[in-house]
Amino acid sequence: MSQANEQKNDQKKKPIRQGFGGGRGGVGAPIEKPRNFMGSLKRLLGYLKPQLIPLIIVIVFAVVSTIFMIIAPKMLGKATNVLFEGIIGKMMPPNMTKDQAIEFLKFSGRDQIAQMLGPMNIVPGQGVNFSRLATILLTLLGVYALSAFFNWLQQYLMAGVAQKTVYNLRKEVDEKLARLPLKFYDSHPHGDLLSRVTNDIDNIGHTLQQTLVQLITAVVTVIGVLIMMLTISPLLTLITLTVIPLALLVTMFVIKHSQKQFEIQWDSTGELNGHVEESYTGFNVIKAFNKHWDMQKEFDEENERLREATFKAQFVSSLIRPFIGLINNLNYVIVSVVGGLRVANGVMTLGDIQAFIQYSRQFTMPIVQTSSIINVLQSTVASAERVFELLDEEEEIPDPENPVVLDKVEGHVKFENVYFSYEPQKPLIENLNLEAKPGQSVAIVGPTGAGKTTLVNLLMRFYDVDAGRITLDGVDIRQMRRADLRKNFGMVLQDAWLFRGTIKDNIAYGKEGATDEEIVKAAQAAYVDYFIRTLPKGYDTIIDEDATNLSQGQRQLITIARAFLANPPLLILDEATSSVDTRTEVLIQEAMNNLMEGRTSFVIAHRLSTIRNADIIVVMNHGRVVEQGNHKELMAKKGFYYDLYMSQFIGTDLEIKSSSDDIQIIS
Structure with a gap:
């Protein structure tokens, strides 16, 4: 797949910016601005439609829970009034009424105390009304319990709503990935795709589960608390409202500057991760050239840069709480002083000022929280846009x-006037004609970039031809289902692909429902049975995620065994023996000759010694078939194939001239 790989290598990979700390965003997190915020948000909310009824219930429960929390300070203020009134009443003579006591205080020149007693419900000589106090406190306890219950209930239901929504979204993405052509994967970095499927969708799920409920709660809290404060004291409410713009200014200032620092931290993290990945993947080369000290020095520099960036980012973002705390405390002092004067003047009760102070503290935090939620929503909508781009x-x-x-595939393959290019402005295959009769082995040779693997991509319909057609037993392969076409092919590629699981499972991947006996026979045919039996657990040995517990040659042999087990009517061998030693190559070649018996086979090879017995050798250069025939015929012509073949055995040098359309062989 040389041309496709060139496309991937040419593409510039940019770091994916998500909220720092798992891609979830937050206060001070680097935010990737969405291009169409409202449109993408509307589309994202559309995924909540199947969960509309549970979502409405969640909203109702969130509102109810918040309302109970708003009621609580007012009730606590009433309990304070009962205590204070009982204490004051106990200190007064029992043979007076409240009005008489107030008149007596005025007559004695204590007018301020008289005014303070005015709004109180005092019974002279009577202490604390514990029965009323108990009723208030029990009711308050019930209010807190109901608030907690509805809060738990809405969180539980919202978790289900969010996870079902994310489940459906992830399922839709997975189904989409199965429908995308190979050219999409060739032109997109795998890390970027992985980030969209994992980080971006997780970011969406976190926001749906937490942020939406927080936003609803914040709005209800602000409205409810504002109403309660107005019912207690419009003057104190006005004082509290003047503090809000200052709190917002401080919040936005800190967020603006912390975002820059988090972006620097994110870039430094990416640089360090890239350095670690590079060091890990090239560990052998680094050791061989004694560059490990240089790599260590570079790591230390990157690590120090990350430490400094992280310190600044965390320091700046941490300023928001002290600043907001300072503003709240200033508001608390002002409200306490003004409220105390109003209590002393008999305008308010002590319980009312206590409740108002609690409300004033509740009022600022939802506003600050809302500004944080807006940032999170920006990050989430940006993630949603990335997922929607994929969809x-x-x-x-x-x-x-x-x-x-086709009921029975004979294996007659024809390329008829085929034209194809990965990019329209860069033609690759032009007017290609090729025929492989049933049972023939076709070897495809040529220099790198000649289009050899491209023929396989076209034959398997990983890509479709631009013009012309490819037929299988006389049927245009575009008239067949891809699954029906591909089940007739067995493939062994140069890059051995194994998944995490047992060796037996990896071999059995070639045939559904394969028996243990069939698996062992396939392994024996691929000359890998002996090696497998030397392992402690034999065929039940677990292959790790990167198959690093096997050598490249052993991995290749297992994939060859998989192809033996599949036993298809057509075979594609793309440098299948490139990673095995010479002795094993001879054995594998013999086994493959037996496997190819009676089957149409397409063999891509650079080592021309492996394809001398092929029925047809197709020599390609720059997407064109320049020669065609068997080994003897092509050697007799002493043309392009002859030069390639001889260069591998007599030490001929290859010189590639960029100004020429062909590779020139210079002896």
Whole structure:
């Protein structure tokens, strides 16, 4: 897949910016601005439609829970009034009424105390009304319990709503990935795709589960608390409202500057991660050239840069709480002083001022929280846009509605006037004609970038031809379902792909429902059975995620065994023996010759010694077939194939001239 790989290598990979700390964003997190905030947000909320009824219940429960929390300070203020009134009443003579006591205080010149007693419900000589106090406190306890219960209930229901929504979104993305053509994967970095499927969707799920409820709670809290404060004291409410713009200014100032520091931290983290990955993947080379001390020095520099950036980011972002705390405390002092004077003047009760102070502290935090939520929403909508971009990608051409199904595949393959290019401005294959009769082995050779692997991509319909057609037993492969076409092919590629699991499972991947006996026979045919049996657990040995507990040659042999087990009518071998030693190559070549017996086979090879017995050797250069025939015929011509073949055995030097259309062989 040389041309496709060139496209990937040419592409500039940019770091994916998500909220620092798992991609979830937050106060001070680096935010990737969405291009169409409202449109993307509307589309994202559309995924909540199937969960509309549970979502409405969640909103109702969130509102109810918040209302109970808003009621609580007012009730606590009433309890304070009962205590204070009882204490004052106990200190007064029992043979007086409240009005008489107030008149007596005025007559004695204590007018301020008289005014303070005015709004109180005092019974002279009577102490604390514990029965009323108990009723208030029990009711308050019930209010707190109900608030906590509804809060837990809405969190529980919202977790279900969010996870079902994310489940459906992730399922839709997974189904989309299965419908995307190979060219999409060739032109997009795998790390970017992985980030969209994991980090971005997790970011969306976190926001749906937490932020939406927080936003609802914040709005209800602000409105409810404002109403309660106005009912207690419009003057104190006005004082509290003047503090809000100052709190918002401080919040926005800190967020603005902390975002810059978090972006620097994120970049430093990316640089350090890249350095670690580079050091890990190239560990052998680094050791071989004694560069480990240089790499260590570079790591220390990057690590120090990250430490400094992280310190600044955390320091700046941590300023928001002390500043808001200072503003709240200033507000508390002002409200306490003014409220105390109003209590002393008999305008308010002590319980009312206590409740108002609690409300004033509740009032500022939801506003600050809302500004933080807006940042999180920006990050989430940016993540949603990245997921929607994936969902909106052009899919591969659908299978025909009435596909042709071949009952028995003979293996007659023809390329008829085929034109193809990965990029329209860069033609690759032009007017290609090739025929492989049933049972023939076709070897495809040529220099790197000649288009060898491209033929396999076209044959498997990983890509579709731009013009011309490819037929299988006389049927245009575009008239067949891709699954029906591909099940007739067995593939062994140069890059051995194994998944985490047992060796037995990896071999059995080639045939559904394969028996242990069939697996062992396939392994024996691939000359890997002996090696497997030397392992402690034999066929039940677990292959780790990167298959690093096996050598490259051993991995290759297992994939060859997989192809043996599949036993398809057509074979594709792309440098299948490139990673094995010479002795094993001879054995594998013999086994493959037996496997290819009676099957149409396409063999891509650079080592020309492995394809001398092929029925047809197709020599390609720059997407064109320059020669075609068997080994003897092509050697007799002493043309391009002859030069390539001889260069591998007599030490001929290859010189590639960029101004020439062909590779020139200079002896």
